Amino acid sequence: MPSSRVDDDGRAGVRSPSGLRTRQALVGLIRETAPVTRSDLVRLSGLSRSAVAAAVQRLVDDGLVVESLAGSAGPGRPASLLRPRVPDGSLVGIDFGHTHVAVAVADADGRVLAERREELDVDAHAAEALDTAARLFDSQLRAAEVDRSAVRSVVAAIPGPLNRSGRVQSATILSSWVDVAAADVLAERIRCEVHLGNDAELGALGELSFGAGRGIADLLYVKVSDGIGAGLVLGGRLYQGATGIAGEIGHTQLDGAGDQCRCGQRGCLETMISSPVVRRRLAVSGFDVAESADGLAAVVGDPVGARIITEAGRHLGRVLADICNCLNPARVVLGGQLGTAGEPFAAGVRESVGRFAQPAISAAVDIRPAELGVRAELMGTLARGMQIAAGWTGGR
Numbered sequence: 001m002p003s004s005r006v007d008d009d010g011r012a013g014v015r016s017p018s019g020l021r022t023r024q025a026l027v028g029l030i031r032e033t034a035p036v037t038r039s040d041l042v043r044l045s046g047l048s049r050s051a052v053a054a055a056v057q058r059l060v061d062d063g064l065v066v067e068s069l070a071g072s073a074g075p076g077r078p079a080s081l082l083r084p085r086v087p088d089g090s091l092v093g094i095d096f097g098h099t100h101v102a103v104a105v106a107d108a109d110g111r112v113l114a115e116r117r118e119e120l121d122v123d124a125h126a127a128e129a130l131d132t133a134a135r136l137f138d139s140q141l142r143a144a145e146v147d148r149s150a151v152r153s154v155v156a157a158i159p160g161p162l163n164r165s166g167r168v169q170s171a172t173i174l175s176s177w178v179d180v181a182a183a184d185v186l187a188e189r190i191r192c193e194v195h196l197g198n199d200a201e202l203g204a205l206g207e208l209s210f211g212a213g214r215g216i217a218d219l220l221y222v223k224v225s226d227g228i229g230a231g232l233v234l235g236g237r238l239y240q241g242a243t244g245i246a247g248e249i250g251h252t253q254l255d256g257a258g259d260q261c262r263c264g265q266r267g268c269l270e271t272m273i274s275s276p277v278v279r280r281r282l283a284v285s286g287f288d289v290a291e292s293a294d295g296l297a298a299v300v301g302d303p304v305g306a307r308i309i310t311e312a313g314r315h316l317g318r319v320l321a322d323i324c325n326c327l328n329p330a331r332v333v334l335g336g337q338l339g340t341a342g343e344p345f346a347a348g349v350r351e352s353v354g355r356f357a358q359p360a361i362s363a364a365v366d367i368r369p370a371e372l373g374v375r376a377e378l379m380g381t382l383a384r385g386m387q388i389a390a391g392w393t394g395g396r
Helices: 017-033 038-045 049-061 126-144 182-190 199-210 275-284 303-327 343-356 359-364 373-389
Strands: 065-069 080-084 090-096 100-107 112-119 151-158 195-198 219-224 228-234 237-239 331-335 366-369
Touching: 017 038, 017 049, 017 080, 038 049, 038 080, 049 065, 080 373, 090 126, 090 199, 090 373, 100 126, 100 373, 112 126, 126 151, 126 182, 151 182, 151 199, 151 373, 182 195, 195 199, 195 373, 199 219, 199 228, 199 237, 199 331, 199 373, 219 303, 219 373, 228 303, 275 303, 303 331, 303 343, 303 359, 331 343, 331 373, 343 366
Parallel strands: 090 151, 151 195, 219 331, 331 366
Antiparallel strands: 065 080, 090 100, 100 112, 219 228, 228 237
16 A cells, blocks of 8 residues: 655645646756755745645655755855756866856866866957867866766857847957857867857856855846846846847946947946956056956955945946846846955945935845856856756757
8 A cells, every 4th residue: 555645736645646747847947947945946836835845855855856055145044955966977168258268077066177268359259269169178078087978068158148049149249259150160169069158147047056146036147347247037047038138237328428339339337347447447546457367356455446446336336226126136246357356346336236226125135246256157157057967948
């Protein structure tokens, strides 16, 4: 006689068809939104808390889902994060920045086995950037002692707007990449299928999975480097917009800013606080700021350098205040090269959000630097790779 237990639909009994449908639905949600908490699944699925708890426990017991602690996401006991179990094998992530190409090889749980970054003008040299990525792909597989046949997914981050088909949408941002089928070209070079994503979007996923966004269902990730973009996580899901290019906040126009932007407009946020602009301001004040990924961290201990960085944060915070009023995120994570400036940059953002956002909203939002620094996008490619290897079918 079958043993009695609480089934996946919350009732005592044996496994039922409705319980099987519940588990299938939850597996789909976990694949799409991982990492995700049980509370998030209750909200997203519309199921009762008891039904979700029972179904998730069975998924964990059956080895289809794994859980880990979220870390510090607020007061109280840390929530458990749920992820689909990834088949054995390896993941490869490729980050095309505006000025670099980085490649990482990781195991099925996202632990990095080998990683390499090279500086390159990616915007103007698409073919060279793709060749570099293919070369680093081979070298890092060798460094990690991973055979090509063991690769379960390859995901690449692109520093510009991508449409649903994975094509670059703006000739002014990535001039040499327009009409290049980057995924197909790279796949031919490395002999593996390649999935593409916007860099800020994948940066959000990286911080959500491994960094400052763990356990946060409503997150705004902002990458401030040569360009400025945002990754939006709403209700535990990445939001891409109607055509897949949400988050282009660098082209928000500011009063009093009149410089020409590469998009053709004047006064865009990007002309005020992109990392080249901030570096030029620092140079005027006598700072010799290296072009390395973490070069800005060296100036924040100086009062003048910190003042310049904080002022850049105030400009960004003016734009983020309006976004916070619209979206009411629980956390804003500041990434990219300016994110490496740490607390002075975050302090400027907080000041403007506190001044211009609705008081109840500004009081509730937590603003902090990215934990992963300039590696957020690369780690995001690995997080997306974990989803794809586990059967995720959304996005591009």
